[in-house]
Amino acid sequence: MELDEFRIGVDAWIAENNELLRPAHQGVGTLDQQMVHLSAVKRLAYDAGWMRWGWPIEVGGLGGSNLLRAYLGEALTGHDIVEPGIYSMTEVLAPTMIDYATPKLAATMVPRLLRGDETWCQGFSEPGTGSNLAALQCRATRTDDGWRVSGQKVWTSLAQYAQRCVLLTRTGPADSAHRGITALFVDMDTPGIAVRPIETMHGAPEFSEVFFDDVAVPLDRTLGDEGQGWAVAMDLLPYERSTALWHRAAYLHRRLQQLIETAPPGSLDPIRLGEATQILYAFRARSRATQHRLATGERLGAETSIDKVLVATAEQAVFELVEEGLAADITLGDDPAAARWRSEYLYSRAATIYGGSAEIQRNIIARRLLELGNDR
Numbered sequence: 001m002e003l004d005e006f007r008i009g010v011d012a013w014i015a016e017n018n019e020l021l022r023p024a025h026q027g028v029g030t031l032d033q034q035m036v037h038l039s040a041v042k043r044l045a046y047d048a049g050w051m052r053w054g055w056p057i058e059v060g061g062l063g064g065s066n067l068l069r070a071y072l073g074e075a076l077t078g079h080d081i082v083e084p085g086i087y088s089m090t091e092v093l094a095p096t097m098i099d100y101a102t103p104k105l106a107a108t109m110v111p112r113l114l115r116g117d118e119t120w121c122q123g124f125s126e127p128g129t130g131s132n133l134a135a136l137q138c139r140a141t142r143t144d145d146g147w148r149v150s151g152q153k154v155w156t157s158l159a160q161y162a163q164r165c166v167l168l169t170r171t172g173p174a175d176s177a178h179r180g181i182t183a184l185f186v187d188m189d190t191p192g193i194a195v196r197p198i199e200t201m202h203g204a205p206e207f208s209e210v211f212f213d214d215v216a217v218p219l220d221r222t223l224g225d226e227g228q229g230w231a232v233a234m235d236l237l238p239y240e241r242s243t244a245l246w247h248r249a250a251y252l253h254r255r256l257q258q259l260i261e262t263a264p265p266g267s268l269d270p271i272r273l274g275e276a277t278q279i280l281y282a283f284r285a286r287s288r289a290t291q292h293r294l295a296t297g298e299r300l301g302a303e304t305s306i307d308k309v310l311v312a313t314a315e316q317a318v319f320e321l322v323e324e325g326l327a328a329d330i331t332l333g334d335d336p337a338a339a340r341w342r343s344e345y346l347y348s349r350a351a352t353i354y355g356g357s358a359e360i361q362r363n364i365i366a367r368r369l370l371e372l373g374n375d376r
Helices: 004-015 031-047 066-078 089-100 105-115 229-240 241-261 272-293 303-324 327-332 336-348 359-369
Strands: 119-123 141-142 146-153 165-170 180-189 191-200 207-218
Touching: 004 066, 031 105, 031 303, 066 241, 066 272, 089 105, 089 119, 089 165, 089 229, 119 191, 119 207, 146 165, 146 180, 165 229, 165 241, 165 336, 180 207, 180 229, 191 272, 229 241, 229 303, 241 272, 303 336, 327 336
Parallel strands: 119 165
Antiparallel strands: 141 146, 141 165, 146 207, 165 180, 191 207
């Protein structure tokens, strides 16, 4: 299916099913409410066929370009139907599952994620390692029939809802850095796993600590080969900074328009408004180019760090305008709309941290794209 045909079909489907697709909760809702609604929307989109376009036939998809699924996420986000962060986890995890899982495992698991039957999480970050992913210490030890995993992860998004986890583990010597890492696909109901949600300053327990105490993982749940975990991570992270960010741009564009319509006359500095708009459109142009590079079969890499820096800058610029134009709502408002603005403003403060901090992204740009050498 061509993009223009797909776009017309999706827009007509959303218009026809608008009431059914709308969340039952008002305002931002709780994370529990958002997750229930997300599963319902994904199932509706899957049953209608839209959620299957852009994914390989081998995993329950209908084929076609990645641009199709990029537009679906843009439409659902732009119409205020889903929250982009939790919706886009599919875009972060499914492509790497398709690339590195056995064909049988991918064919079994990916449709569950696309339909909204399951939630998956990403077990990468650990206490004490900061953004130095190669220093991870969560260990997997080989047994006769698989692996035994012990260790801890932190800042694991949606872990308390997840049925599966794409987990990076240390299988080589402690000092082997990225050469001794193996990726596993772990069932979250396996004995020995404990999840402790972390409530962030915007009031939602989006992240969790996850503890692994001698957790058994079958050998056929290895993603790629033993010791190939760094390649899995380098495959996954560019996806986290590509289509997922395109969805976030649609959300930021919508919220900026709603701010302009909502803010009292004269409350927005026209210069700051112009700057925020310019930054947002610069990111959208950059992200659009990234989607089209994917569509032509290019492999993404370190250049997606530019996308991440731009989206974080745009998000904070937009919500600094919110702080300016809707100060009373953010500080004192207690209606659902005000609560949502406040929650989103607080969440935007972390935009330069989550998904890889701005400092790390700029280091990647300097060292790997501009070839300026290592830090001194």
